[in-house]
Amino acid sequence: MNKKGVTHKKTVIVILILALLITGIFSLTQGSVKIPVSHIAKVVMMELGMGVDEMIKPSYAFIIINIRLPRIIISTIVGGILAIIGVAFQAIFKNPMADPYIMGVSSGAAFGATLGIVFGWGMSFAGLNLISGMAFVGALATVFIVYNMAKFGSKVSTTGILLAGIVMNAFLSSLISLIMILYQNDIDKIVTWTMGSFNAASWDQVRMIMVPATLGILYLISKTNALNVLVLGEDEAQNLGVDVQKLKKQTLIISSFLAAFAVSVSGIIGFVGLIIPHLFRMIFGANHKILIPTCFIGGALFLMGCDTLARSIVPNMEIPVGIITSIFGGPFFFYLLYKNKRKLV
Amino acid sequence: MSALKVKDISFRYGVDDVLRTISLNIGTGQLVSILGPNGSGKTTLLKNMCHILEPHEGGIDVLDQSIERYSYKELAKKVAVVHQSAEHDFEFSVEEVVLMGRYPYMKHFQNESANDYKIADEAMRKTSTEHLRHKSIKAISGGERQRVMIARALTQETDILMLDEPISHLDIKYQIEILKLCKRLNLEKQLTIVTTLHDINLASRFSDYIVLMKDGAIIKYGKPEDVITIENIMKVYELDVELIESYSYPMIIPG
Numbered sequence: 001m002n003k004k005g006v007t008h009k010k011t012v013i014v015i016l017i018l019a020l021l022i023t024g025i026f027s028l029t030q031g032s033v034k035i036p037v038s039h040i041a042k043v044v045m046m047e048l049g050m051g052v053d054e055m056i057k058p059s060y061a062f063i064i065i066n067i068r069l070p071r072i073i074i075s076t077i078v079g080g081i082l083a084i085i086g087v088a089f090q091a092i093f094k095n096p097m098a099d100p101y102i103m104g105v106s107s108g109a110a111f112g113a114t115l116g117i118v119f120g121w122g123m124s125f126a127g128l129n130l131i132s133g134m135a136f137v138g139a140l141a142t143v144f145i146v147y148n149m150a151k152f153g154s155k156v157s158t159t160g161i162l163l164a165g166i167v168m169n170a171f172l173s174s175l176i177s178l179i180m181i182l183y184q185n186d187i188d189k190i191v192t193w194t195m196g197s198f199n200a201a202s203w204d205q206v207r208m209i210m211v212p213a214t215l216g217i218l219y220l221i222s223k224t225n226a227l228n229v230l231v232l233g234e235d236e237a238q239n240l241g242v243d244v245q246k247l248k249k250q251t252l253i254i255s256s257f258l259a260a261f262a263v264s265v266s267g268i269i270g271f272v273g274l275i276i277p278h279l280f281r282m283i284f285g286a287n288h289k290i291l292i293p294t295c296f297i298g299g300a301l302f303l304m305g306c307d308t309l310a311r312s313i314v315p316n317m318e319i320p321v322g323i324i325t326s327i328f329g330g331p332f333f334f335y336l337l338y339k340n341k342r343k344l345v
Numbered sequence: 346m347s348a349l350k351v352k353d354i355s356f357r358y359g360v361d362d363v364l365r366t367i368s369l370n371i372g373t374g375q376l377v378s379i380l381g382p383n384g385s386g387k388t389t390l391l392k393n394m395c396h397i398l399e400p401h402e403g404g405i406d407v408l409d410q411s412i413e414r415y416s417y418k419e420l421a422k423k424v425a426v427v428h429q430s431a432e433h434d435f436e437f438s439v440e441e442v443v444l445m446g447r448y449p450y451m452k453h454f455q456n457e458s459a460n461d462y463k464i465a466d467e468a469m470r471k472t473s474t475e476h477l478r479h480k481s482i483k484a485i486s487g488g489e490r491q492r493v494m495i496a497r498a499l500t501q502e503t504d505i506l507m508l509d510e511p512i513s514h515l516d517i518k519y520q521i522e523i524l525k526l527c528k529r530l531n532l533e534k535q536l537t538i539v540t541t542l543h544d545i546n547l548a549s550r551f552s553d554y555i556v557l558m559k560d561g562a563i564i565k566y567g568k569p570e571d572v573i574t575i576e577n578i579m580k581v582y583e584l585d586v587e588l589i590e591s592y593s594y595p596m597i598i599p600g
Contacts (some may be wrong), residue, residue, distance in 0.1 A: 241420070
């Protein structure tokens, strides 16, 4: 990156953050109850303990503070996380099709959630329901199996991970189908969960995901130089001073942990981890120093926007956000493919 | 002082012996070529010498210290390597790639300093790649890319440069250009250079010493005039050649 690129990067980040804030405020106004922007400002002032001359409906305050705000924050964090995990995995696997679920996080989480739905729907502890917890455990257990299947001695084979991931995916999908056939009453809930939604967002979830998300982001930012070097090739990276095996292992494990957190609060949301990295790579090139921060904000913006649509596009009904991301993501990905066909050949 | 000391190393892939008790001593400031037919173990030897592979027996010293005792970053400050395998699927500018040579000197969260840019500029000037600076690494020719990879290696500011078949897949013009560049760097900076090569005549012309390998063993190690002989070529390549001695270095023509 040249010095001009650095200032360029800062401008872009500032613009993205502004867009995120504006979309966030707009998103607060949207939903089954439309709340004007002026009321939002008043609710915020009230919350901060400042006097407001005119009273506003308490239900507005409740909706904004306890329903919409945590939901917007969660969708922002999840979107950002999914996008940067996509970036990291694409670098580790040197494969542009790698996504945050490549190590089996999604099928593992879906399997865990399915068990949770069938055997203990609605149970909860510490403000988090059993389904989220089971999804998290299922995701991590699957990652553990995939990782160990792909490990030979002290080395981890990326091809091994791709294959093991595919096998686990097929295996768990069959188990999920089997459970759905045996417990037909729960099919709706299982299908809805696997399509992804933020309708259970709460401040408890925000608190739960905040710390791992922050640590994960800091980890990936600290590794931007190493990831840059790694995409030149593993031998090159080692001879430039990168402990390649350690970098791969750490990144795979930390990113999968993050993905498991994301999936456990939101279900499976596709395409964010795929299109956002591709879009920004096309704009800024492959430098991870630019990609990681811009993709985080870009992914956050995209998913927050999609979730706003998900809960406001059809009156009195919520569409799973995973459907929205795919409806936008699919054609957009085709567009990118079409535009870059020549580069791919 | 010796730049690289290879002490009785053996290396196997599975049960196949690829290197059989090899010993080699390379002095500082030399330009050494490793020659040999396909499968003779040239690249495996080079990869052992830069710690990508670890020998099953024996040991290697880099600048009189065991290679095992270097951390990854410390070794990257002593030895730079241009591998054959470098991948270029990602959109980096030439300048970004060259600057990656500063990786061993950087800490977490650190950006390249003005000094890092200066060193990268110097490396690009030496390799005549300055004009490519803002081009994508994917959009330049094979010869240009090889020069960029050498610039990246120079940016590491090492004592030793290793190259794995740097001129295969290149036109004759670029082949000569790359080897002349190596020779110049070797003379100007007293850079120790170890390179695997396929072309016997080019190796003879540009090298101080040649390592001739066959079946994982060194058949001959010495100055070009001692290594490039009719008998040695027959022994290693099973090929009849005519030797031309009218230049300052021996050349061969296959009979």
